[in-house]
Amino acid sequence: MDKENTTHDNWFRERLLKRFTDYIKIDTTSDRHSQSQPTTPGQLELAEKLFGELKNFSLADLELGAGGFLFATLPANLPLGSKEPPVIGFIAHLDTSEAAPGKDIRAQLHEDYNGGVIKLKDGVVLDPDEFPDLLDYRGDTVITSDGTTLLGADDKAGIAEIMTAVEYLQSHKEIKHGNIQIIFTPDEEQGLSMERFPMEKVKAEYCYTLDGGKEGTIEDECFEAYKAELIFRGISIHPGDARGKLVNAIEMVNSFLTLLPQAESAQATDERYGFYFPLEIKGSPEEAELLLYLRDFEREVVKRRIEAVKTFAQSVEAAYPGGKVTVNVKKQYSNMLQHLRKVPEVTALLEEAIRESGIEPQTEIVRGGTDGARLSELGVPTPNVFAGGFNFHSRKEWVPLSAMVRATKTVINLSRLWAERA
Numbered sequence: 218m219d220k221e222n223t224t225h226d227n228w229f230r231e232r233l234l235k236r237f238t239d240y241i242k243i244d245t246t247s248d249r250h251s252q253s254q255p256t257t258p259g260q261l262e263l264a265e266k267l268f269g270e271l272k273n274f275s276l277a278d279l280e281l282g283a284g285g286f287l288f289a290t291l292p293a294n295l296p297l298g299s300k301e302p303p304v305i306g307f308i309a310h311l312d313t314s315e316a317a318p319g320k321d322i323r324a325q326l327h328e329d330y331n332g333g334v335i336k337l338k339d340g341v342v343l344d345p346d347e348f349p350d351l352l353d354y355r356g357d358t359v360i361t362s363d364g365t366t367l368l369g370a371d372d373k374a375g376i377a378e379i380m381t382a383v384e385y386l387q388s389h390k391e392i393k394h395g396n397i398q399i400i401f402t403p404d405e406e407q408g409l410s411m412e413r414f415p416m417e418k419v420k421a422e423y424c425y426t427l428d429g430g431k432e433g434t435i436e437d438e439c440f441e442a443y444k445a446e447l448i449f450r451g452i453s454i455h456p457g458d459a460r461g462k463l464v465n466a467i468e469m470v471n472s473f474l475t476l477l478p479q480a481e482s483a484q485a486t487d488e489r490y491g492f493y494f495p496l497e498i499k500g501s502p503e504e505a506e507l508l509l510y511l512r513d514f515e516r517e518v519v520k521r522r523i524e525a526v527k528t529f530a531q532s533v534e535a536a537y538p539g540g541k542v543t544v545n546v547k548k549q550y551s552n553m554l555q556h557l558r559k560v561p562e563v564t565a566l567l568e569e570a571i572r573e574s575g576i577e578p579q580t581e582i583v584r585g586g587t588d589g590a591r592l593s594e595l596g597v598p599t600p601n602v603f604a605g606g607f608n609f610h611s612r613k614e615w616v617p618l619s620a621m622v623r624a625t626k627t628v629i630n631l632s633r634l635w636a637e638r639a
């Protein structure tokens with residue numbers, strides 16, 4: 218590595234570490250049961266902090282809405298008369314998952330990591346035997362929590378990377394770029410960010426979410442996702458007089474569940490195989506409800522799954538004369554690949570930007586949804602880019618500092634590459 222690169226890297230490492238350890242001190246755990254927007258006050262606190270930081274840069278349209286959505290634009294610096302490239306957006310989310318504690322996060326820096334077992338509090342252990350990716354970061358600074366909380370690299374690594382890229386572009390005017398929009402969203406982990414998203418504020422033609430894991434990865438494909446709400450109506454009679462008359466809705470649900478193929482459950486599938494996932498059930502002998510998630514990568518296949526659910530419902534009805542089953546199917550999000558295929562340069566330039574940051578890009582599928590899936594559907598193609606962390610939503614979450622540097626460089630490279638292409 219030449220000297221200039223080393224100096225650069227030190228600058229990136231220092232800025233990223235400072236920002237990241239600062240941001241994770243604010244508890245931004247989102248809360249699925251809260252009616253507030255954002256669902257928790259910590260997210261607004263972080264958004265305000267970022268707002269203050271962005272004020273020091275000369276940005277346009279800096280705006281923090283009441284719901285916790287933060288928007289800003291880094292204005293283009295192209296020579297007069299040059300062709301204007303499309304506005305590009307970078308997105309990260311403010312909240313952390315409620316799957317593990319997110320209050321009082323204390324970052325542990327394992328500097329010059331030696332490839333050994335990392336022992337944290339509460340018996341939390343990161344063993345390279347279990348997580349071999351650790352071995353790729355010998356000599357690097359590996360960041361973990363102290364074992365009592367998650368780390369929050371999902372997605373504060375993404376936020377720190379975007380902020381640092383903006384700072385770098387501001388002080389390196391020789392790097393030419395078009396208008397770059399920065400968007401930070403609350404409550405992504407609750408799937409609420411896109412529901413409440415102020416779409417009219419988006420100026421970007423294409424966006425990139427920095428919310429992925431291992432360095433180098435691009436996620437450009439996700440599920441075609443539907444949910445089925447089933448209502449089972451029975452006939453309720455006092456159990457003492459029930460013979461020949463009672464139709465028990467609870468038993469109808471049970472009978473329905475036994476029809477779902479076990480080989481197509483969430484726990485029996487991976488990679489490109491879809492599934493049926495029952496996730497909520499409630500009711501009484503008179504009426505019971507079942508919520509079912511249906512997931513596949515191909516639209517035709519998920520459509521078949523929907524048909525199967527309707528057929529299973531009919532056979533339950535047939536088996537319980539007098540009982541009724543209604544099926545209500547709703548689309549949740551769709552596979553972003555179909556939208557990304559229409560503008561192949563979005564992914565092509567991303568691949569180039571990653572390569573320039575010093576690593577081979579790797580395209581992966583997401584067995585879930587992303588904010589990018591919704592945005593892509595709404596006409597803003599948005600693949601997901603690595604933020605560098607591992608073991609999200611757990612006390613074993615960790616992130617290597619060098620991966621954060623590469624993600625930051627990827628943002629900078631992308632900004633430049635879009636302008637060069639115009």
Ligand SMILES: [Zn+2]
Nearest residue numbers: 310371372428
């Ligand atoms: Zn995330």
